[in-house]
Amino acid sequence: MKKEWDHLEKENDKGVWTVFPELCKGCGLCIEKCPVSVISWSEKLGFMGTPTVEADMEGCIVCGMCETVCPDTAIVVERKAKGKVPPAKVV
Numbered sequence: 650m651k652k653e654w655d656h657l658e659k660e661n662d663k664g665v666w667t668v669f670p671e672l673c674k675g676c677g678l679c680i681e682k683c684p685v686s687v688i689s690w691s692e693k694l695g696f697m698g699t700p701t702v703e704a705d706m707e708g709c710i711v712c713g714m715c716e717t718v719c720p721d722t723a724i725v726v727e728r729k730a731k732g733k734v735p736p737a738k739v740v
């Protein structure tokens with residue numbers, strides 16, 4: 650049977666940010682590297698018994714830096730697709 654991962658998902662108009670507490674060891678690297686400092690400690694505990702993290706989506710620019718630096722792939726950042734560009738008219 651497929652495992653259902655516990656997760657916290659948050660979104661804004663730019664994208665969706667998800668953390669998986671069962672993978673987060675609470676190292677704080679994502680907090681340190683977020684360019685707009687919108688990640689903070691959460692009350693939810695990870696698999697090491699340490700706090701996990703959450704993002705304030707009001708300020709998140711959906712850059713993906715937290716996903717890139719997390720050593721345990723505990724964060725996934727997805728950009729929302731931009732509207733379809735209408736086909737160019739040939740004149």
Ligand code: SF4
Nearest residue numbers: 683709710712713715
């Ligand atoms: S996607 Fe970028 S701005 Fe948003 S929480 Fe992660 S590092 Fe910060």
Ligand code: SF4
Nearest residue numbers: 673674676677679719
């Ligand atoms: S970098 Fe990954 S493991 Fe470290 S605190 Fe952030 S989400 Fe948790």
